[in-house]
Amino acid sequence: xxxxxxxxxxxxxxxxxxxxxxxxxxxxxxxxxxxxxxxxxxxxxxxxxxxxxxxxxxxxxxxxxxxxxxxxxxxxxxxxxxxxxxxxxxxxxxxxxxxxxxxxxxxxxxxx
Amino acid sequence: xxxxxxxxxxxxxxxxxxxxxxxxxxxxxxxxxxxxxxxxxxxxxxxxxxxxxxxxxxxxxxxxxxxxxxxxxxxxxxxxxxxxxxxxxxxxxxxxxxxxxxxxxxxxxxxxx
Numbered sequence: 001x002x003x004x005x006x007x008x009x010x011x012x013x014x015x016x017x018x019x020x021x022x023x024x025x026x027x028x029x030x031x032x033x034x035x036x037x038x039x040x041x042x043x044x045x046x047x048x049x050x051x052x053x054x055x056x057x058x059x060x061x062x063x064x065x066x067x068x069x070x071x072x073x074x075x076x077x078x079x080x081x082x083x084x085x086x087x088x089x090x091x092x093x094x095x096x097x098x099x100x101x102x103x104x105x106x107x108x109x110x111x112x
Numbered sequence: 113x114x115x116x117x118x119x120x121x122x123x124x125x126x127x128x129x130x131x132x133x134x135x136x137x138x139x140x141x142x143x144x145x146x147x148x149x150x151x152x153x154x155x156x157x158x159x160x161x162x163x164x165x166x167x168x169x170x171x172x173x174x175x176x177x178x179x180x181x182x183x184x185x186x187x188x189x190x191x192x193x194x195x196x197x198x199x200x201x202x203x204x205x206x207x208x209x210x211x212x213x214x215x216x217x218x219x220x221x222x223x224x225x
Binding site: 032042043089093 | 208
């Protein structure tokens with residue numbers, strides 16, 4: 001049973017465009033929803049995260065939208081840049097359970 | 113200063129060998145993890161330690177044995193390596209079982225030939 005479903009698997013966006021990656025979860029006990037960015041040869045790095053008591057969080061060009069009733073959340077990257085080209089993972093966790101469950105990843109390519 | 117450091121970065125070994133990967137964090141975190149990333153980039157948790165105690169042990173073959181000598185270190189020993197063990201192994205750490213996310217190391221690429 002895949003607890004966190006992520007789409008699309010890959011995404012190509014023109015420079016300056018908006019990149020949108022979606023995730024859906026099943027377990028209503030999840031209480032923390034981070035997004036990680038991974039460049040080739042590097043470990044995932046925490047990008048932005050949200051808790052279910054808010055519907056949106058924005059940090060610079062990155063925004064998480066969260067829909068608790070639909071059990072969905074998404075990452076929006078505004079004014080996408082070639083340097084944003086990376087693999088993005090959504091995750092969901094129960095913070096006192098000691099593990100995060102990751103989506104399958106989205107490979108984003110931003111064309112100049 | 114590297115926050116979560118893993119050694120070695122690359123490991124090429126023959127089937128049947130035993131190998132270890134070391135991980136150290138200098139963030140003062142109390143929880144450490146091992147994740148496996150396969151060739152399709154899927155990330156799967158293997159183990160989680162909180163204050164040196166094992167709290168998560170996913171369905172990992174018992175050829176994999178983690179050891180946490182103290183809160184800052186979590187090592188992974190693998191016996192009788194198999195071709196299917198080839199992957200990138202990531203160590204990570206967090207405070208309070210991840211209430212503010214994880215900090216990952218740069219990974220160890222294990223290739224079994």
